[in-house]
Amino acid sequence: MNFINDDIFMAEEKFEPKITCFVCNWCTYTGADLAGTSRLKQQTNARLIRVPCTGRIDPVFIIKAFESGADGVLVSGCHPADCHYNTGNYHARRRWIFFRELLKQVGIPESRLHFSWVSASEGKKWVDVVNGVIDTVRKEGPFEDYHKVNTEFAFPEPEEAVCS
Amino acid sequence: MQELIQAAQAALTSKEAAFIIGYALTPDGKKTRPFIARTPDEAAKLVFNHTCAHNLAVYLTRIAKPKEGKMGIVAKGCDTRAIVALIQENKITRDQVYIIGVNCSGVTADVTLPFGADNLPSKCIMCQVQVPPVSDVLVGTAAPYDKPKDAVTERMQLLEAMNEHERFAFWASEFEKCIKCYACRQTCPMCYCEQCIVDKTVPRWIESSASLRGNFSWNMIRAFHLAGRCIGCGECERACPMDIPLMLLNRKMGMVAMQQFNYRHGVNPEEPTLVGSYNMQDNNEFFK
Amino acid sequence: MENIYKPELVEILDVIDETPDIITFKLKFKDPEYHKEFNFLAGQFAEYSVFGEGECTFCIASSPTRPDFLECSFKAAGKVTNAMRRLQTGDTMGLRGPYGNYFPVEEMKGKSVVFIAGGIGLAPVRCVIWNVLDLRDQFKDVTIVYGARSVADLVYKRELEEWKQMPSVKTVVTVDPGGETPDWNGEIGFVPSIVEKVAPNAENTVAVICGPPIMIKYTMPVLEKLGFKEENVITTLENRMKCGVGKCGRCNVGNVYVCKDGPVFTYKQLKELPEEY
Amino acid sequence: MQAMKQFITTDEKLRQLVHALSKNAWNIISAGKEGTNFIYINDGKDLVINADSKPTKLSAKEFFFPKTEPLFFYKKNHDGVDLLDPKDVLRKTVLFGVKPCDAAAVPVMGKVFNWDYKDEFFNRRVEQTVIIGMACSYSDVYCFCTSTGLSPESSKGSDVFLKPAQNSSYIAEAVTPKGEAFVVEFSSFFDAANENDVKLLLNSPKGPEKKFDANQVKQWLDGHFEDPLWNEVGETCLGCAQCAFTCPTCHCFDIVDESCGYNCGRRVKNWDGCQFGLFTKHASGHNPRGHQPERYRQRISHKFKYYQDKFGEILCTGCGRCTRGCPVGIDIAEIAQEINKRNSVLV
Amino acid sequence: MKIGVFICYCGENIGRTVDCAAVAKATAMLPGVAHSEDYKYMCSDPGQNLIKQAILDKKLDAIVVGSCSPHMHEKTFRKAAAAAGVNPYMVEIVNLREHCSWIHDDIPSATKKAIDLMRIAIEKVKRNDPLTPIRVPVTKRALVIGGGISGIQAALDVANAGYEVVLVEKEPSIGGHMSQLSETFPTLDCSQCILTPRMVEVYQHPKIKLYAYSEVSNVEGFIGNFSVTIRRKARGVRDEVCTGCGLCVQKCPIKKAQNSFEEGMAIRPAMYVPFPQAVPNIPVIDREVCTYYKNGKCQMCKKVCGRDAIDFEQQDTFVTEAIGAIIVATGYKLYTIDKKPENSLIKGYGEYGYGMYKDVVNGLQFERIASASGPTNGEILRPSDKSEPKKIVFIQCVGSRDEAKGFTYCSKICCMYTAKHAMLYKHKVHDGEAYVFYMDIRSGGKMYEEFVRRAIEEDGVKYIRGRVSKIYEDDGKLVVKGEDTIAGMPVTINADMVVLATAMIAQSEAPQLAQMLGVPYDTYGFLQEVHPKLRPVETSTGGIFLAGACHSPRDIPECVAMASAAAAKTMVLFGSDMLEREPVVAKVHADTCAGCFYCQKVCAYSAIERKEIRNRQGELIKTIAYVNEGLCQGCGTCNATCPSKSVELIGFNDEQIFNEILALDEVF
Numbered sequence A: 001m002n003f004i005n006d007d008i009f010m011a012e013e014k015f016e017p018k019i020t021c022f023v024c025n026w027c028t029y030t031g032a033d034l035a036g037t038s039r040l041k042q043q044t045n046a047r048l049i050r051v052p053c054t055g056r057i058d059p060v061f062i063i064k065a066f067e068s069g070a071d072g073v074l075v076s077g078c079h080p081a082d083c084h085y086n087t088g089n090y091h092a093r094r095r096w097i098f099f100r101e102l103l104k105q106v107g108i109p110e111s112r113l114h115f116s117w118v119s120a121s122e123g124k125k126w127v128d129v130v131n132g133v134i135d136t137v138r139k140e141g142p143f144e145d146y147h148k149v150n151t152e153f154a155f156p157e158p159e160e161a162v163c164s
Numbered sequence B: 001m002q003e004l005i006q007a008a009q010a011a012l013t014s015k016e017a018a019f020i021i022g023y024a025l026t027p028d029g030k031k032t033r034p035f036i037a038r039t040p041d042e043a044a045k046l047v048f049n050h051t052c053a054h055n056l057a058v059y060l061t062r063i064a065k066p067k068e069g070k071m072g073i074v075a076k077g078c079d080t081r082a083i084v085a086l087i088q089e090n091k092i093t094r095d096q097v098y099i100i101g102v103n104c105s106g107v108t109a110d111v112t113l114p115f116g117a118d119n120l121p122s123k124c125i126m127c128q129v130q131v132p133p134v135s136d137v138l139v140g141t142a143a144p145y146d147k148p149k150d151a152v153t154e155r156m157q158l159l160e161a162m163n164e165h166e167r168f169a170f171w172a173s174e175f176e177k178c179i180k181c182y183a184c185r186q187t188c189p190m191c192y193c194e195q196c197i198v199d200k201t202v203p204r205w206i207e208s209s210a211s212l213r214g215n216f217s218w219n220m221i222r223a224f225h226l227a228g229r230c231i232g233c234g235e236c237e238r239a240c241p242m243d244i245p246l247m248l249l250n251r252k253m254g255m256v257a258m259q260q261f262n263y264r265h266g267v268n269p270e271e272p273t274l275v276g277s278y279n280m281q282d283n284n285e286f287f288k
Numbered sequence C: 001m002e003n004i005y006k007p008e009l010v011e012i013l014d015v016i017d018e019t020p021d022i023i024t025f026k027l028k029f030k031d032p033e034y035h036k037e038f039n040f041l042a043g044q045f046a047e048y049s050v051f052g053e054g055e056c057t058f059c060i061a062s063s064p065t066r067p068d069f070l071e072c073s074f075k076a077a078g079k080v081t082n083a084m085r086r087l088q089t090g091d092t093m094g095l096r097g098p099y100g101n102y103f104p105v106e107e108m109k110g111k112s113v114v115f116i117a118g119g120i121g122l123a124p125v126r127c128v129i130w131n132v133l134d135l136r137d138q139f140k141d142v143t144i145v146y147g148a149r150s151v152a153d154l155v156y157k158r159e160l161e162e163w164k165q166m167p168s169v170k171t172v173v174t175v176d177p178g179g180e181t182p183d184w185n186g187e188i189g190f191v192p193s194i195v196e197k198v199a200p201n202a203e204n205t206v207a208v209i210c211g212p213p214i215m216i217k218y219t220m221p222v223l224e225k226l227g228f229k230e231e232n233v234i235t236t237l238e239n240r241m242k243c244g245v246g247k248c249g250r251c252n253v254g255n256v257y258v259c260k261d262g263p264v265f266t267y268k269q270l271k272e273l274p275e276e277y
Numbered sequence D: 001m002q003a004m005k006q007f008i009t010t011d012e013k014l015r016q017l018v019h020a021l022s023k024n025a026w027n028i029i030s031a032g033k034e035g036t037n038f039i040y041i042n043d044g045k046d047l048v049i050n051a052d053s054k055p056t057k058l059s060a061k062e063f064f065f066p067k068t069e070p071l072f073f074y075k076k077n078h079d080g081v082d083l084l085d086p087k088d089v090l091r092k093t094v095l096f097g098v099k100p101c102d103a104a105a106v107p108v109m110g111k112v113f114n115w116d117y118k119d120e121f122f123n124r125r126v127e128q129t130v131i132i133g134m135a136c137s138y139s140d141v142y143c144f145c146t147s148t149g150l151s152p153e154s155s156k157g158s159d160v161f162l163k164p165a166q167n168s169s170y171i172a173e174a175v176t177p178k179g180e181a182f183v184v185e186f187s188s189f190f191d192a193a194n195e196n197d198v199k200l201l202l203n204s205p206k207g208p209e210k211k212f213d214a215n216q217v218k219q220w221l222d223g224h225f226e227d228p229l230w231n232e233v234g235e236t237c238l239g240c241a242q243c244a245f246t247c248p249t250c251h252c253f254d255i256v257d258e259s260c261g262y263n264c265g266r267r268v269k270n271w272d273g274c275q276f277g278l279f280t281k282h283a284s285g286h287n288p289r290g291h292q293p294e295r296y297r298q299r300i301s302h303k304f305k306y307y308q309d310k311f312g313e314i315l316c317t318g319c320g321r322c323t324r325g326c327p328v329g330i331d332i333a334e335i336a337q338e339i340n341k342r343n344s345v346l347v
Numbered sequence E: 001m002k003i004g005v006f007i008c009y010c011g012e013n014i015g016r017t018v019d020c021a022a023v024a025k026a027t028a029m030l031p032g033v034a035h036s037e038d039y040k041y042m043c044s045d046p047g048q049n050l051i052k053q054a055i056l057d058k059k060l061d062a063i064v065v066g067s068c069s070p071h072m073h074e075k076t077f078r079k080a081a082a083a084a085g086v087n088p089y090m091v092e093i094v095n096l097r098e099h100c101s102w103i104h105d106d107i108p109s110a111t112k113k114a115i116d117l118m119r120i121a122i123e124k125v126k127r128n129d130p131l132t133p134i135r136v137p138v139t140k141r142a143l144v145i146g147g148g149i150s151g152i153q154a155a156l157d158v159a160n161a162g163y164e165v166v167l168v169e170k171e172p173s174i175g176g177h178m179s180q181l182s183e184t185f186p187t188l189d190c191s192q193c194i195l196t197p198r199m200v201e202v203y204q205h206p207k208i209k210l211y212a213y214s215e216v217s218n219v220e221g222f223i224g225n226f227s228v229t230i231r232r233k234a235r236g237v238r239d240e241v242c243t244g245c246g247l248c249v250q251k252c253p254i255k256k257a258q259n260s261f262e263e264g265m266a267i268r269p270a271m272y273v274p275f276p277q278a279v280p281n282i283p284v285i286d287r288e289v290c291t292y293y294k295n296g297k298c299q300m301c302k303k304v305c306g307r308d309a310i311d312f313e314q315q316d317t318f319v320t321e322a323i324g325a326i327i328v329a330t331g332y333k334l335y336t337i338d339k340k341p342e343n344s345l346i347k348g349y350g351e352y353g354y355g356m357y358k359d360v361v362n363g364l365q366f367e368r369i370a371s372a373s374g375p376t377n378g379e380i381l382r383p384s385d386k387s388e389p390k391k392i393v394f395i396q397c398v399g400s401r402d403e404a405k406g407f408t409y410c411s412k413i414c415c416m417y418t419a420k421h422a423m424l425y426k427h428k429v430h431d432g433e434a435y436v437f438y439m440d441i442r443s444g445g446k447m448y449e450e451f452v453r454r455a456i457e458e459d460g461v462k463y464i465r466g467r468v469s470k471i472y473e474d475d476g477k478l479v480v481k482g483e484d485t486i487a488g489m490p491v492t493i494n495a496d497m498v499v500l501a502t503a504m505i506a507q508s509e510a511p512q513l514a515q516m517l518g519v520p521y522d523t524y525g526f527l528q529e530v531h532p533k534l535r536p537v538e539t540s541t542g543g544i545f546l547a548g549a550c551h552s553p554r555d556i557p558e559c560v561a562m563a564s565a566a567a568a569k570t571m572v573l574f575g576s577d578m579l580e581r582e583p584v585v586a587k588v589h590a591d592t593c594a595g596c597f598y599c600q601k602v603c604a605y606s607a608i609e610r611k612e613i614r615n616r617q618g619e620l621i622k623t624i625a626y627v628n629e630g631l632c633q634g635c636g637t638c639n640a641t642c643p644s645k646s647v648e649l650i651g652f653n654d655e656q657i658f659n660e661i662l663a664l665d666e667v668f
Ligand SMILES: Cc1cc2nc3c(=O)[nH]c(=O)nc-3n(C[C@H](O)[C@H](O)[C@H](O)COP(=O)(O)OP(=O)(O)OC[C@H]3O[C@@H](n4cnc5c(N)ncnc54)[C@H](O)[C@@H]3O)c2cc1C
Pocket: B200, B201, B202, C045, C054, C055, C056, C057, C058, C059, C073, C074, C075, C076, C077, C078, C079, C080, C081, C082, C120, C123, C124, C237, C238, C239, C240, C241, C263, D281, D282, D283, D284, D285, E589, E591, E592
């Protein structure tokens, strides 16, 4: 992809964390919209995937995000009792209580997976959360442990393979 | 033994049960294995001894439910937890099973070695249900036995003492071995889905290849799907040909259920399951 | 190293919607040399790839007598077939083959042929039909009986019309009772009974039959009654297969590998096999 | 007197051989210290040569037919797809101390991978590998190599075959030309054996008792596709397929595509097993082997009948792994025995 | 699949920080993208035309627009796509403005992020299904539950708009609490006088079907299509023949039953009409006290009834009504404070002696005492000895705003009705002294503050800021011990009577009703609206609306306003014949569902039902989950919970999200 300025890729030398965010449509996504409308500046490392409700977020999403090279994952939705779908976030929360402990048990540190409740009015909070997560993960460095798990899947460099 | 056979024969004769899932000796007479008796004659082959480690409840969802009569099953105290759990999860109803409860004096971890304190599976060391809490008929005697320290508990502590990278490396070396045979799943009484998430192809969330990545996701998700549901029978670990210490994950999930929700699955058929219910007061601390 | 699992790339030349869930692809190898050298016989199948989704098996539905392109018709049934449904003209697929045995077209020469097909079962039969029609003078009577659940489920509608117009072929198309539309001018009724009505004399005749198991089950006795010998009734099997070349171990019926020893079997052969298809 | 060339070597020399091999960039594989699995080693002191050891949990087949093997890589781009062959990383490999039941499986499996179409993935690995087999003096209730036409001293499948002799020495036979070339290449570790050396050989291990007659099993299978036996033996099978996965001869596989990143990925060949319900399930939902007993019949029939019909070999070497690991104690030898019994009643 | 990509500059808004041309160029290279372009204002008419033209020219199947938040223009672009023949659900919007250009400064990294976001959406749109909105017919009949002023108002509004209404009231008569009030603040008009005509209007309205003495026993279905079963409790009197002459009531020999309408301060016969203006005016037999039901004797009523309307054997009957919308107006009840409520953390106010001393009454009892039709015919007499109280103490906030002993919320109306009570007292007992203990006065509302001031300034009611700690009886007087927090000293008043303004609380059956309706309720049992500001009368279950005090403590004007609002919402729903909904609903794969019903447990909308799968012989093969599209709101919680991934949310299905995640598997 050399059509844009090559500098972007040169700058890559310095570690910049990849953060995948799963956010609910009604609160956090809208909160992030508000942050935008308020022109609150954020670091550029986060990529949002919008789902209707935190209840929709399956732990496999998070595993897949790590498999796809994320250095950190952020899950965010409506505050308890504010869920657009009444109870989706309660069920989600219960899910995470287990899943977090499971990840800890297999050695995936808490610094890689973050949770927040950000309402549609909390544009400022969203910015703080995102920047906080990015900073934390940047400090931790690349998620080498999991990247190693992925290496077997690395697409071979053309020179390594016998091209057909 | 006679007591067990009589109970089974009575149930079959009275058509109370259409068949009895129990244990029979292997031809060498040294071990036992699952056996399904359909006639009183066949029921005469049923036995119960220290080698009856299998949790037969797994068959309750694998064998077609008979039209007449109930499914009879020989169950140790620990096995009845699986039965209750299946009732809690709508897989069976209490009146579809006829439980021949056996008072148990412990089973062996390795069937080729003699029974004794150094050959006990974790479930027997932790056991609190030598007498089955639910049954339709109760047979046998529950003799006390020596309970040594539990190896799983000790390994849990070792794991706890490690830092994250060490722990990750530990699991990487364990999961590396996994061959994706799914013996852990097939032997689990609580793994009854007709299509497991690994078999789902659209999309394939969990890679079916036995590479480290797929193995990580498989083993994590397997444990997660059993979080709050695992009844701790240890069959998965026993079946795993690669000796992956799956109980270290299952036990952890069980501990979360106990510590945060004071909940044990498969104890009370009326109790709502942990997954699928919620409490407004659930731990909220980890949310920013 | 020769890699028997690596497909050749093909380009989709055309996408034809046959029914709401059956689609025909017209394909051509991207490498023109390879295309020129690619030979197959009627009845053989190939493994088709959608990269990132996987592979699946279809018979080659076009006739070897028309080598400009290959065709396959598929029903959206699962992962790969549904992914194929999203593909379009110009997209790239993979193809390896041809595999398996084929219809004994050489042996059928000089005889009469009756083709009996139901639903998407016309796909494997279509290649022989065109094969026979393209060499029309080498065969005696040719009869085609084709049925589907409803008018909407009929595949190759244009070709059915074409065959109907041909004086040298007797073509009977039928739909199950209730599946007809107001302007339907074909037969109404199940395939077995239509076969009983229109089948040619069994003497020196080969029957090629393909379709849903239930149709085959009820047509066989009819053919027997009409005097067809088991070795003159030919059908195909569709066991699940992955490799297509006799390695992956799942398509066997007893000790016969459908991918290597099949997919074309005479009814006589089938009867000798254990019922595992 | 001997058709085969015999050499003598010692424990010490074999360890040095490991050292030499590793310097020459060979892959060296031996059973691990605990003996539960084969591992890669680099150092002579990690070499485990033990005739008494229990068979490893996984058989040696993973080195010829890995549990997961990339077939090729693809990359989708705007105009089409690029295909790339997997990186050729195969190095010369030596497998140490393989038991006869493992080694014999290699030529047996070779048949299916080479009829008509040749699976070069398998062949290449076999070509690159020198199998140093070793006589086996282990035997437990699960072993039955003697019933499958093998023995604790059978050198089938090995390139070089070791038999223990006194004073930690071994008599090595070069079984195949490849084996011979290997011994020649590393001749400093192998001395030609003279008659006196051969006398040092330890007594031949007895091996397990013969449990059944494989021919009779086949005979019975020829006529009993439908039989109540199948339900009896298959009903309690849980379909976990650990039997197939640990088996040295089971060769079924699945082919799937997996992503390696955005719009690129690989197609891999993964072990599969006939005991899985999904193994034969058609996309339409129809399943020719819809029930566990039918799948169990396939397992037995494939091993003792179909493979023999097709390739003239039994697809079982009697290692006993399937039974050793079966969570519900299903015993293949016992079933063969039972079939034997029924067959003799018939005769 | 042919995808078109359109990148909007949004004037300068996006273009300033995102190199839109570069994004368009980069996305053009992606597999599946057949067209890519950038434009200054995509949402403008020329921008939309550009999209339409590209769809037609390049035969596109799907489009991805990089612009502002989907919450802004998703509809616009869907419409544009539809106009050119592309299914509107084959459109994805990428938020390049709020989520990218506006929050970043650095052009290269913002551009890179924009490309990533585009890639995510392109991968998603490849797996989108062409969907059609779900359309369901609407039954244009409303159900109103509860016949208090709120229910009455709502029923009349809907009926006057020309739609049929079914009104269900659990008591023998409609009217609710308002029928018990004496006069109403702030105008002091007579409650009965303004209520009775409305009750009669309900009774006579041709479009209103009234089921009094009835309860809703089952609700099935979904918005526009409810099926409601109503239990009609047996009165013992056949309403179709009874003329309401009241002879039976007069002749009934059992006279000593507690009169609940009079809040226990009077008695009534076993055969009774709750109050003279009752609608319908048909008596009911109180089976608890009637001697016939107790020992089979008497039958006096039957003997005197000229119409043979008495039917002792009458059973409860059930009717089922087809309903399109439901208005819940079940009102409130008063907090009983004499004892600790069951299953409650609330401690109660034993120290105030309610229930122990006859002359300690609650607000409703005082309403009855002050009412011209009440037990004292409107004279203020204390219950114990029927003497005129010369010193009366009113205590506010009994149970309200009291976390320790009651509820944290403010009951909102007590300040007003206490002022009203004190005023009524002063108007009737001119030489009496009235004291009010209060925490602070909340009198927001038109003419409300003036009303309170009038009580203090014109009628000389003495307001004491502080809490009462204890009340006990001494020598025929009620000794009220409290604290004057302004003066900072304890006060003791020897009163003749005490009136407690106890909290308005939710009906005790409210939670059960809410569960039956699938409507959430708060920790106090008040029913919950969807959005406290923007959708105050709607519930999260489509087609169910709230009116009046069942939602929270309210006074009559608020109740009436809310009832009219709920009626308006109902009428909006009834305005169209078909309902259209986003087709984002869950769907179960029948072949793989294991029937664990975890999905059912997590669905907040009871949208998951059980379906039995039978073979041709009719034998049960398995029971699986099934999604009722009408109820499903599309949250996807079931999807994430299902272990076998057998239930999927259309529009956000696993394959789409899987590929969105995969699209990020490249160096950011
Ligand atoms: C010799 C031969 C010739 C054939 N010729 C033809 C032919 O000409 N035309 C033709 O149409 N077919 C033909 N077939 C059949 C064809 O091979 C199969 O239909 C095809 O392989 C299906 O592949 P798939 O990947 O789409 O299905 P798979 O994905 O492999 O489907 C497998 C299973 O997954 C399930 N499944 C699918 N999607 C989902 C989902 N979203 N969620 C949960 N479960 C799901 C299905 O129910 C099915 O049981 C032939 C087969 C053979 C052996």
